Amino acid sequence: MNKDKRNIQPHADKEVKHLMVLLDKSQASEFKKMVPELQDTWVKKQMFRTETEMRFSVLSDNKYGTKAAKYWQSVREQNTHFENLMRLSFDYRKNDVEIKKLQREIKKEKDLLERELKQVELEEKLYGKANMELTAKARMREISTWSKLKKEFHDGKFDDKDVNTHQAESYMHRLEQQKLTLTPGSSQPEVFNVLGQLETLKRVRKSGELKYDGANRKSISKKPKT
Secondary structure, three states: OOHHHHOOHHHHHHHHHHHOOOOOHHHHHHHHHHHHHHHHHHHHOOOOOOHHHHHHHHOOOOOOOOHHHHHHHHHHHHHHHHHHHHHHHHHHHHHHHHHHHHHHHHHHOOOHHHHHHHHHHHHHHHHHHHHHHHHHHHHHHHHHHHHHHHHHHOOOOOOOOOOHHHHHHHHHHHHHHHHHOOOOOOOHHHHHHHHHHHHHHHHHHHHOOOOOOOOOOOOOOOOOOO
């Protein structure tokens, strides 16, 4: 995707004359001068999470206290952005077809008002197209960063094929952390939920009820080649 495809300046420049309806003359003039700055803002604005936010907010140690837990949450996050990118691709293709249809209809339209309305719709579709291209770039950045994190957390000491394998150990850590946050002021449902899950998990681990338990599993996957 080249830089020109993500450039909204032509759209903004064209829209200045129409903004005269919404803004007074001095405001419209100020907007026109600010178009390059607004283009820069539009391109570099934060759309999704940064790597910093991924590490301390999404993959916080109290929720995902093991490398396996961080790895599998990274898998979930990456897949969410992959699926959204695929849906965006379909929307982008549909939008392109709608642009072509509007361009064809504008050429054939005899009614001046109908032609003007279709031109507005066309310009809206073109602006939407630029936004989709920017969104696709941001989603691809997230997909790539989650890939980087997956490789970082994969130390070869856990199963990377079956998410169930690590969960007893990872959830044990998470529930123990949640237990530490309980106070005399905690609500009864909150206490009941945390302690109930924690005690149940301890019981099923001790009884051997769990077929897969990262703490007891001997066979692990090999670390993937990078």
